[in-house]
Structures are given as C-alpha cells and as structure tokens.
Amino acid sequence: MRVRSTIVTGAGAGLGAAFAKAIAADGSSVLVNNRRHQDRPYPAEEVSSAIRADGGTAATDEHAVDLDGGPEAIVDAALQRFGGLDALVLNxxxxGPAIKVGDGDTELRQVLEINFFANARLIEAALPHLRRSSSARIVVISSTGGLHGVRGRSAYAASKGAVTAYALSLADELRRDAIHVNVLAPYAHxxxxxxxxxxxxxxxxxxGAAAICAWLAGEACDRTGEIWVAGGGHVRAAKAMESRAAPFGPARLDALAAMPAPRxxxxxxxxxxxxxxxxxxxD
Structure with missing residues (x-):
C-alpha cells in the first residue's frame, strides 16, 4: 500500500522546516519544497537529511511557487517520487517591505503573487490528484494579520486575508469530495x-506550531473550514465575527462596535x- 505523501512549500527553514519534520514524524512521506538560490547553500536538503536520519522519508524540490509552471512542477515531483498526493501545506x-501606505512602494503585486496567486495555482494543480486520495487535506498557512491587519504591512495583511477567504470558500466547495481544508495562523520566531x-x-x-499543522495535514483530522491560531504548543480557534443588527443611527454605533453578543x-x-x-x- 502506498505511504501517505505531503507537499510542504517554503520548507527550507523556520516554520516550513518544523512543519515538514512533524509531518514526517507522523508517518507521511514529505516533499520539502524551497526555491534554490545559486549564491547560498540549499537548506531544503538539510531538512530532508534530518528527516531521513530520523527514519522518515523525504525528497526535495527547488521550484519557485510563483514562477510559470512552478506549481505544476512541484505537484509532478511529488507524484514521481511518491506515486500520489494526499496533503498540501502551503507555507x-x-x-514584503515594512512601509505604511502612502510612504512608498508596498510591493503589493509581488506579495500577492507569492502569498495568494501561487497558492491558488498550486491547489488547482493538486486537486485532480487529491481527489484520488481517501483522506486529502489542504492546510493554508495564513496569519492573524489577515484577520486584524498589520500596521506597516498592508500588502502582507491583504495577501493573508485573501488566502484565508479563499481557503474557507474552498473548504465549503470541497466538502462533497471529502477534502478537508483548514487555515493555520502560526505565531513563531x-x-x-x-x-x-x-x-x-x-x-x-x-x-511550537508544528504539532497542529501535522494533525491538520494528517488522516486523523476530521475538521474542515476552520481557522486555528497556534504558537508555543498552544492553539485557539478564530472566526470573523459580527454584532447583532440594529436600525442605523450614529448614536448606536459605539454600542454595536463593542460587539454585543458576537456571532x-x-x-x-x-x-x-x-x-x-x-x-x-x-427568513
């Protein structure tokens, strides 16, 4: 029987590396994706070597997620190495630059291209193969900045808000295919x-955010369409909330903004x- 396989993008260091190692420790083969820079060592190979040293199965992929053909090549690499695909972790x-709106170029298009459009293309490339899995999972790595905004990081916050809304919509659409889609907003150094x-x-x-990522990407996960915030070994649920509705009047706005009985x-x-x-x- 084929061993479960997972793609983790941006997995050469930091959160991505922690996610890849935790998922491998959970029993999945892992494609450790990270773009290669010719002027520096390739960290994805170090992550893969560490996984193999611990008895896991891993391979590397150096395609950039935002280049033409990159998403398709990443999926093909997983299929060729592992014979199928069961999970995506889009990390x-x-x-982008720390610049307030109006003070310079926030690189909005570049940030959206990598943080949103590349993820959407990767999901599109993977879906035909995920539908063949009996327990397909998609974990979108977002940020609470996409829920609340980040001063000086408007492009980043916009991209994370976009990918969060995309993931929640996708979760609803893919329920009939039994493909679980969740959002993880990690706090980590x-x-x-x-x-x-x-x-x-x-x-x-x-x-500290890796255990829930491995669970969300794994066969045991029975949840979909949710946002989870994690860090330091702790986790909490997040939602966009609305207050009750009332007839418009400026005098009512302070009370409504305080979110009585949020929903x-x-x-x-x-x-x-x-x-x-x-x-x-x-009704």
Whole structure:
C-alpha cells in the first residue's frame, strides 16, 4: 500500500522546516519544497537529511511557487517520487517591505503573487490528484494579520486575508469530495519576524506550531473550514465575527462596535441570512 505523501512549500527553514519534520514524524512521506538560490547553500536538503536520519522519508524540490509552471512542477515531483498526493501545506510566502501606505512602494503585486496567486495555482494543480486520495487535506498557512491587519504591512495583511477567504470558500466547495481544508495562523520566531536587538523568545520556536499543522495535514483530522491560531504548543480557534443588527443611527454605533453578543458564521450566505432575520424578522 502506498505511504501517505505531503507537499510542504517554503520548507527550507523556520516554520516550513518544523512543519515538514512533524509531518514526517507522523508517518507521511514529505516533499520539502524551497526555491534554490545559486549564491547560498540549499537548506531544503538539510531538512530532508534530518528527516531521513530520523527514519522518515523525504525528497526535495527547488521550484519557485510563483514562477510559470512552478506549481505544476512541484505537484509532478511529488507524484514521481511518491506515486500520489494526499496533503498540501502551503507555507511559502514573503512579508514584503515594512512601509505604511502612502510612504512608498508596498510591493503589493509581488506579495500577492507569492502569498495568494501561487497558492491558488498550486491547489488547482493538486486537486485532480487529491481527489484520488481517501483522506486529502489542504492546510493554508495564513496569519492573524489577515484577520486584524498589520500596521506597516498592508500588502502582507491583504495577501493573508485573501488566502484565508479563499481557503474557507474552498473548504465549503470541497466538502462533497471529502477534502478537508483548514487555515493555520502560526505565531513563531522566524527570520521573517526577527527584529534587530531583540532576542528571540525560546517559547515561540517554530516547533511550537508544528504539532497542529501535522494533525491538520494528517488522516486523523476530521475538521474542515476552520481557522486555528497556534504558537508555543498552544492553539485557539478564530472566526470573523459580527454584532447583532440594529436600525442605523450614529448614536448606536459605539454600542454595536463593542460587539454585543458576537456571532460567527460558516460562510457569507449564512451571515446574510442572519442579518436579514435580525433586521426584518423574516427568513
């Protein structure tokens, strides 16, 4: 019987490397994807070697997720090496420059190309093969910045908001195929979060968000269409919330903004139906 196989993008270091190692320890073969830079060592091979040294199965793939043909080549590499595909962990991404809107180029298009469009293309390339799996899983690595915004990182926040909404929509569409899709927003110290003069908190190592990623990507996961925030070995659920509806009036806005009796919804249609019922008392 074929061993379960998983693609982890952006897995050369940091969170991606921790995810790949945890998934391999859970019994899956792992394609460790990371773009190769000719002027520096290739870290994905170090991750793969560490997995193999611990008795796991891993191979590397150096295709960039945002290049023409990259997503298709990544999927083909997994199929050729492992004979099938069961899970995607979409971790590759960039933060973009720390620039406030109006103060310079936030590189919005470049950030969206890598953090959103490349992930969408990779999912499209993988779906025909995931549908052949008896327990297909997609884990989209996002950020709470996509829920709440990040001062000075508008491009990054926009890309994560886009990929989160895409994943939740996809989860609803793929329920009939029994493909589970979830969003993971990890908190961890990585090169992306490094700040000069600030020592990393050892409690926030990438490994602290790896166990839930491995579970979400694994056969045992029975949940879909959810957002999970993780770090330091802890996890919590997240949702976009809305207050009750009331007739418009400026005097009411402060009370509504305080979110009395907040409500979460499984999709935009459910949110609209609730609003309509709240406003008019009709279905």
């Amino acid at each position: 590759a991404g960039i933060s 990585t090169k992306m979060t490094d700040r000069p003069g600030r020592a990393p908190d050892p409690r926030m190592a990438p490994e 979460g919804f499984d999709g935009g249609e459910a949110a609209f139906a609730d609003f309509y019922q709240d406003a008019f008392g009709e």
